[in-house]
Amino acid sequence: TQLLEQSPQFLSIQEGENLTVYCNSSSVFSSLQWYRQEPGEGPVLLVTVVTGGEVKKLKRLTFQFGDARKDSSLHITAAQPGDTGLYLCAGVLHNDMRFGAGTRLTVKP
Amino acid sequence: GAGVSQSPRYKVAKRGQDVALRCDPISGHVSLFWYQQALGQGPEFLTYFQNEAQLDKSGLPSDRFFAERPEGSVSTLKIQRTQQEDSAVYLCASRQTAGAGANVLTFGAGSRLTVL
Numbered sequence: 001t002q003l004l005e006q007s008p009q010f011l012s013i014q015e016g017e018n019l020t021v022y023c024n025s026s027s028v029f030s031s032l033q034w035y036r037q038e039p040g041e042g043p044v045l046l047v048t049v050v051t052g053g054e055v056k057k058l059k060r061l062t063f064q065f066g067d068a069r070k071d072s073s074l075h076i077t078a079a080q081p082g083d084t085g086l087y088l089c090a091g092v093l094h095n096d097m098r099f100g101a102g103t104r105l106t107v108k109p
Numbered sequence: 110g111a112g113v114s115q116s117p118r119y120k121v122a123k124r125g126q127d128v129a130l131r132c133d134p135i136s137g138h139v140s141l142f143w144y145q146q147a148l149g150q151g152p153e154f155l156t157y158f159q160n161e162a163q164l165d166k167s168g169l170p171s172d173r174f175f176a177e178r179p180e181g182s183v184s185t186l187k188i189q190r191t192q193q194e195d196s197a198v199y200l201c202a203s204r205q206t207a208g209a210g211a212n213v214l215t216f217g218a219g220s221r222l223t224v225l
Contacts (some may be wrong), residue, residue, distance in 0.1 A: 006151075042113070042153070042200050042216025088151050096165060097142070097214060099151040 003027060004100035006092055012106040016078055021103040023089035024071040030092050032072045035087040037102070039098055079107045111135075113217035122191045130186045130220045134203030141184050142214065143176055144200040148171050152200055158184060161177045191224045198222075 004025045013019055023032070035043035047056050049065035056063045060083075062075040072089055073088060086102045096109045111157055114133040122128050134141050144152035145168075154168040160181035169176070173191075178184040188195055198219040205213070 037215055041218050042202070044216070045213060048213075096154060098154055099144070101151040104149070 004085075004089055004096045006089060006103050007020055008103060009101065010017045010104050010106075014109065015080055015109050016022055017107075018075070019078050019079055019105070020073055021087055021105070022071070022073050025091060026070065027036050027091065027093070028069050030069075030094075032069070033090045034063055034072070034074055035088040035090060035099075037088060039085055042097070043086075043088055043099075047099035048081065076105075079105075081107045083109050113201055113203055113215050115161035115199075115220050117219035117220055118218065119201035120219050121225065124224055125190055125194060127187065127189045128191055128222060130188075130195045130199050130222070132184045132186070132201030132203075134182065134184070134201070135162060135215055136182075138205050138215075139181075140206065141178060142202045142204075143186050144202065145170075146198045146200055146219070148178075148197070155186070155199075172211075173187075191222075193224050196222055197217070 004023055007022050029047055033048045034046045034047055047058055047063045049063055052069045053065045054065045060077045064073050075094040084107050086104050088102045089100045092096045116214040117129045120128055142157050145155055146152045156176045157165040157167055158178045161178050173189045175187045198221045200216055200219045202214040202216045
C-alpha cells in the first residue's frame with residue numbers, strides 16, 4: 001500500500017486543455033514535493049510546499065498544499081505536448097522521502 | 110561531479126547471479142538515498158545514508174539486498190541471488206544536508222536491472 005495515493009493514474013488530453021492531478025495521504029508531512037520524470041531519467045524537482053494552504057505557481061503549473069498538510073494538487077493550465085511525463089508527489093517524513101505511484105500525463109498535439 | 114552518476118546504466122543478469130550497482134553522489138552531499146522503481150510505478154524507498162551511517166534500511170525487500178557507503182561518498186547497492194521480481198530501475202539520490210529542512214534531492218538517471 002502506497003503512503004501517498006495519486007489520481008488519476010493515467011491522463012490523456014488534448015493540447016490546450018486544463019487538468020488537475022491529486023496526491024492524498026492519511027499522514028501529515030513536514031513538506032511535500034512534486035517531481036516530473038521523463039523516460040530513462042531520474043525525477044526532477046518542480047516545487048516544494050511547506051505551509052498548510054500554501055499555493056505556488058510555476059508558469060502554467062499551480063501547486064496547492066492542503067490545510068492539514070496531508071494532500072496536494074497540481075493544476076496545469078493550457079497543457080502543451082512538452083508537459084508529457086510522469087508526475088510524482090513525494091512526502092517528507094523526518095529524513096526520508098516517500099513517493100506516490102505517479103500520474104502519467106500525455107498531451108496530444 | 111556536477112550531478113549524481115550511476116553505473117551501470119543497464120544490467121542484464123541471469124536469475125541467481127549477484128549484481129552490484131554503483132552511485133556517485135554530488136561531491137560533499139551528506140545524505141544518500143536508494144529507491145527501486147518498477148515499470149509504470151513511482152520510486153519505492155529502499156535505504157538512506159547520512160554520511161557513512163545507514164540510518165534507515167526499512168525498505169530493503171529482503172536480506173538479499175545490501176547497501177553500503179563506507180567512506181561517506183560512493184555507495185553500492187548489492188543484490189544477491191537475483192530473482193525476476195528484482196527487475197526494476199534502481200535510482201540513487203543525494204541531498205546536501207542531513208536535515209529535512211532543505212530537502213532538495215538530486216537524482217541520478219538510474220540503473221535498469223533486468224533479471225532473466
